[in-house]
Amino acid sequence: MAFILTFLGKGGVGKTTLAIAAAKQFATQNKRVLLATQDNSPAFGITLGQVVGHTPQNIAANLDTVQFHSATLLEKGWEEVKQLEAQYVRTPFFKNVYGQELGLLPGMESALVMNEIRRYDKQYDVIVFDSLGNQETLRMIGMPEVISWYVRRFRQVFVDSDLGKTVAPFLPPIGAAVLNVNWTADNFAQPTQEINTLLNQGKQILADPNRSAAYLVTTDDPAAIATAQYLWGSAQQVGLTVGGVLSNQANISDGFAPLSISTIPRKSGDDWEAMINALPDFTQATTAPKPIVIDTSNRQVSLFLPSFNKQQVKLTQYGPEVTIEAGDQRRNIFLPPELNGRPVSGAKFQDSHLIISFQ
Amino acid sequence: MAFILTFLGKGGVGKTTLAIAAAKQFATQNKRVLLATQDNSPAFGITLGQVVGHTPQNIAANLDTVQFHSATLLEKGWEEVKQLEAQYVRTPFFKNVYGQELGLLPGMESALVMNEIRRYDKQYDVIVFDSLGNQETLRMIGMPEVISWYVRRFRQVFVDSDLGKTVAPFLPPIGAAVLNVNWTADNFAQPTQEINTLLNQGKQILADPNRSAAYLVTTDDPAAIATAQYLWGSAQQVGLTVGGVLSNQANISDGFAPLSISTIPRKSGDDWEAMINALPDFTQATTAPKPIVIDTSNRQVSLFLPSFNKQQVKLTQYGPEVTIEAGDQRRNIFLPPELNGRPVSGAKFQDSHLIISFQ
Numbered sequence: 001m002a003f004i005l006t007f008l009g010k011g012g013v014g015k016t017t018l019a020i021a022a023a024k025q026f027a028t029q030n031k032r033v034l035l036a037t038q039d040n041s042p043a044f045g046i047t048l049g050q051v052v053g054h055t056p057q058n059i060a061a062n063l064d065t066v067q068f069h070s071a072t073l074l075e076k077g078w079e080e081v082k083q084l085e086a087q088y089v090r091t092p093f094f095k096n097v098y099g100q101e102l103g104l105l106p107g108m109e110s111a112l113v114m115n116e117i118r119r120y121d122k123q124y125d126v127i128v129f130d131s132l133g134n135q136e137t138l139r140m141i142g143m144p145e146v147i148s149w150y151v152r153r154f155r156q157v158f159v160d161s162d163l164g165k166t167v168a169p170f171l172p173p174i175g176a177a178v179l180n181v182n183w184t185a186d187n188f189a190q191p192t193q194e195i196n197t198l199l200n201q202g203k204q205i206l207a208d209p210n211r212s213a214a215y216l217v218t219t220d221d222p223a224a225i226a227t228a229q230y231l232w233g234s235a236q237q238v239g240l241t242v243g244g245v246l247s248n249q250a251n252i253s254d255g256f257a258p259l260s261i262s263t264i265p266r267k268s269g270d271d272w273e274a275m276i277n278a279l280p281d282f283t284q285a286t287t288a289p290k291p292i293v294i295d296t297s298n299r300q301v302s303l304f305l306p307s308f309n310k311q312q313v314k315l316t317q318y319g320p321e322v323t324i325e326a327g328d329q330r331r332n333i334f335l336p337p338e339l340n341g342r343p344v345s346g347a348k349f350q351d352s353h354l355i356i357s358f359q
Numbered sequence: 360m361a362f363i364l365t366f367l368g369k370g371g372v373g374k375t376t377l378a379i380a381a382a383k384q385f386a387t388q389n390k391r392v393l394l395a396t397q398d399n400s401p402a403f404g405i406t407l408g409q410v411v412g413h414t415p416q417n418i419a420a421n422l423d424t425v426q427f428h429s430a431t432l433l434e435k436g437w438e439e440v441k442q443l444e445a446q447y448v449r450t451p452f453f454k455n456v457y458g459q460e461l462g463l464l465p466g467m468e469s470a471l472v473m474n475e476i477r478r479y480d481k482q483y484d485v486i487v488f489d490s491l492g493n494q495e496t497l498r499m500i501g502m503p504e505v506i507s508w509y510v511r512r513f514r515q516v517f518v519d520s521d522l523g524k525t526v527a528p529f530l531p532p533i534g535a536a537v538l539n540v541n542w543t544a545d546n547f548a549q550p551t552q553e554i555n556t557l558l559n560q561g562k563q564i565l566a567d568p569n570r571s572a573a574y575l576v577t578t579d580d581p582a583a584i585a586t587a588q589y590l591w592g593s594a595q596q597v598g599l600t601v602g603g604v605l606s607n608q609a610n611i612s613d614g615f616a617p618l619s620i621s622t623i624p625r626k627s628g629d630d631w632e633a634m635i636n637a638l639p640d641f642t643q644a645t646t647a648p649k650p651i652v653i654d655t656s657n658r659q660v661s662l663f664l665p666s667f668n669k670q671q672v673k674l675t676q677y678g679p680e681v682t683i684e685a686g687d688q689r690r691n692i693f694l695p696p697e698l699n700g701r702p703v704s705g706a707k708f709q710d711s712h713l714i715i716s717f718q
């Protein structure tokens with residue numbers, strides 16, 4: 001079970017360099033480290049000082065690196081889809097489509113990379129993930145929760161709909177003829193049980209700052225600071241704990257309370273020592289504010305939403321769940337049974353927290 | 360019909376600043392310009408010097424700006440899906456799901472932004488699109504071609520499959536009961552006709568350097584140069600013409616032949632003049648090498664693939680079409696009738712071009 005660490009910030013602030021430094025630091029602490037990059041250009045190898053391949057290779061004691069290659073991951077993923085299909089469907093029809101011919105669409109890379117990180121979770125103590133470090137990265141990390149919402153929402157809509165009721169009688173004969181499963185509208189989500197397990201694993205890793213955390217990186221450029229603050233708030237919206245701030249070659253003292261700010265010196269040539277020594281203890285992300293705290297006894301949910309003001313945070317209840325919009329992300333709060341179904345009795349925005357009370 | 364211009368390069372090289380300068384330049388040339396950004400943080404407004412909204416607003420003569428907000432676009436898009444559904448399906452079941460509760464998944468933003476740019480195509484002469492400027496942007500731009508491939512490939516697979524044949528008898532009664540259309544396996548793609556038209560429009564815009572082009576941006580940082588070169592090659596894989604190179608506060612003379620390189624001076628405070636004057640004539644992208652040239656009389660297809668070497672380019676024919684893999688993108692070549700179905704008789708890699716001959 002690995003601790004997954006990533007960095008968020010504007011392009012060019014030094015996220016990749018700091019990811020490399022963090023990986024080197026963990027490796028010297030005798031942790032088995034995988035340094036994985038989503039950057040497919042040769043730029044990562046130039047910054048690291050050596051060429052990196054599409055499968056993990058050892059580059060120093062305890063330190064492996066890999067450059068994720070989506071086209072390769074898509075081939076691998078497609079083989080798994082075909083195997084699953086062969087297992088569940090009597091006459092599979094994907095078998096004549098080859099992984100090698102599939103093109104990549106937006107979003108596919110995120111899903112493939114998430115799945116690949118999960119694969120390495122057991123082999124390493126730490127996975128330092130050199131991500132894009134932007135909103136798209138947060139959407140990737142938020143995928144398990146958002147997909148879970150789509151599954152439960154649309155399953156219910158389908159079951160309740162006239163279409164669902166009309167199609168239902170036709171499903172068992174098709175199921176009997178074509179599929180090995182006994183398929184009715186009500187167990188619509190049945191073949192996705194395996195997927196649900198994966199989604200739950202993803203949500204558990206995200207909810208635990210011992211298992212995953214992000215750190216912000218910024219320089220003293222006002223646009224870089226604004227981006228870091230924005231990503232800080234946006235990270236909370238997907239449930240990702242932000243452990244602290246790395247101020248790269250700059251002295252920044254405010255704008256990020258209550259996070260601690262580490263000032264990082266410029267790397268001198270190939271000497272990583274000074275930079276590594278300036279890094280914080282990344283496992284201290286456990287002391288940072290939690291994105292969400294659910295207090296069933298007081299019937300309150302508290303969401304940490306730094307960098308947004310009251311006007312930028314919207315609380316709605318159009319569907320069956322409570323929806324929070326802030327920045328460019330929405331979160332549907334999956335409530336525990338004690339609060340589920342209760343109407344919202346009030347909400348206030350206080351000290352960067354949205355506190356929602358239920359009747 | 361607008362000319363759509365975007366910039367590619369490593370984070371932090373100045374893409375946003377140059378996009379703003381380019382928009383200002385076009386506006387002074389009496390073109391109606393939309394400067395649109397995908398960056399949702401306040402950083403864009405800081406660089407521009409004023410706050411930007413989620414709908415276009417005029418900020419200078421001929422110059423409007425907009426900051427795309429995916430959550431808003433998703434709401435708008437969802438309303439359209441519901442209207443389409445109401446039109447084609449007798450008992451729509453999406454009607455009880457609200458645009459305001461939908462969460463954002465990876466890739467959605469790309470699809471929404473593409474669609475939004477299309478909306479503005481008729482209102483402006485130039486759309487300067489401040490994109491992420493990376494591989495994900497190229498996947499977004501390549502979407503119409505890749506989706507078209509998925510549609511034609513999977514439609515055929517479905518029609519040919521045992522599943523297609525088994526399901527076919529059940530489809531007309533369901534179609535008659537639930538849908539307003541007469542649905543058989545063979546017109547599987549029928550309800551997507553509207554989508555096909557959109558995809559074809561997208562492909563036409565991309566294929567014409569009078570309608571769309573990208574310029575590379577780099578500094579003298581070796582990682583930035585390597586990224587620009589990599590994105591140059593990758594852009595060809597999605598069929599996007601790269602018109603030239605902007606060398607930001609740096610003197611770069613080689614590595615990008617035959618493209619022209621413009622040296623861009625540092626912007627002094629709020630004075631954009633010197634930067635704007637140093638910009639190239641962006642409409643000259645028409646003189647840059649074309650991503651693909653199909654010569655039916657000589658039965659040859661020539662693909663321009665700069666920055667890749669022979670070993671990095673793979674040509675395969677697993678499926679019914681010829682697939683090219685280079686960098687982290689695959690392209691399935693849709694051949695004209697004269698070449699369609701002919702086997703490949705040879706291929707050579709020469710002067711950054713992959714030349715494929717057909718029997």
